[in-house]
Amino acid sequence: MNAKNRRIFEVLAQRYPDAHCELLHETPFQLLISTVLSAQTTDVQVNKVMPAVYERLPDAKAWLSLSLGEIEETIKSIGLYKSKARHIYALVRMLLEEWGGEVPRTLEELTKLPGVGRKTANVVLANAYGVPSIAVDTHVFRLANRIGIAHEKNVAKTEAALQKALDPDLWIQAHHLLIFHGRALCTARSPKCDLCPIRDDCDYDKSQRALARAALRQKAKKSKEPSPRVPSREKGRP
Numbered sequence: 001m002n003a004k005n006r007r008i009f010e011v012l013a014q015r016y017p018d019a020h021c022e023l024l025h026e027t028p029f030q031l032l033i034s035t036v037l038s039a040q041t042t043d044v045q046v047n048k049v050m051p052a053v054y055e056r057l058p059d060a061k062a063w064l065s066l067s068l069g070e071i072e073e074t075i076k077s078i079g080l081y082k083s084k085a086r087h088i089y090a091l092v093r094m095l096l097e098e099w100g101g102e103v104p105r106t107l108e109e110l111t112k113l114p115g116v117g118r119k120t121a122n123v124v125l126a127n128a129y130g131v132p133s134i135a136v137d138t139h140v141f142r143l144a145n146r147i148g149i150a151h152e153k154n155v156a157k158t159e160a161a162l163q164k165a166l167d168p169d170l171w172i173q174a175h176h177l178l179i180f181h182g183r184a185l186c187t188a189r190s191p192k193c194d195l196c197p198i199r200d201d202c203d204y205d206k207s208q209r210a211l212a213r214a215a216l217r218q219k220a221k222k223s224k225e226p227s228p229r230v231p232s233r234e235k236g237r238p
């Protein structure tokens with residue numbers, strides 16, 4: 001891991017000492033369900049609904065008793081609830097049939113579950129089991145490539161680049177730190193670079209400053225250029 005990346009995460013860790021998984025859960029199963037539900041919506045929205053649901057339905061066995069329609073009813077205030085309900089309906093059955101209701105502990109097994117992609121699997125591995133993993137969501141993808149820790153065009157390659165660039169004992173926390181920074185300052189549309197504690201190590205900010213300097217040079221050059229001459233044939237006219 002190079003000095004620049006080490007410095008970036010040291011600074012971010014000072015800035016966000018409480019960076020953590022924000023989905024409320026008490027078991028790996030609950031984290032798995034909440035992560036599936038969090039796709040295309042916010043953790044806040046999932047947290048509004050699920051803690052009360054988990055009191056009634058704490059594990060896979062309890063969810064097995066629900067019909068598809070009842071699952072839809074249970075999660076209907078969360079975005080895309082119909083397709084998520086279908087995934088959860090199938091996921092619960094697969095968990096019970098193949099893993100006795102336990103959430104598996106490997107990426108390969110987790111990604112066999114309906115509705116579970118690499119990001120969800122990595123969130124569960126990291127936060128339920130402490131397995132070094134980097135879940136690349138929209139914030140992590142944006143920041144990693146903006147800052148210049150990765151230079152990739154897709155999520156899978158960004159995950160691989162981050163794994164290569166960072167020490168494994170930092171992977172879990174790096175994910176949380178990038179998300180917290182993405183929400184606080186490095187937002188998608190208008191990053192607040194003037195307030196950013198890692199701007200000196202950020203490729204995006206360097207490129208923006210270089211563009212601004214070039215624009216200033218161009219402006220200064222234009223202002224020194226002589227004004228266009230009046231064409232000679234017009235000089236004698238009143």
Ligand code: SF4
Pocket residue numbers: 146147185186187191192193194196197198199202203204205
């Ligand atoms: S300097 Fe700007 S682009 Fe770079 S990490 Fe900070 S806020 Fe994001």
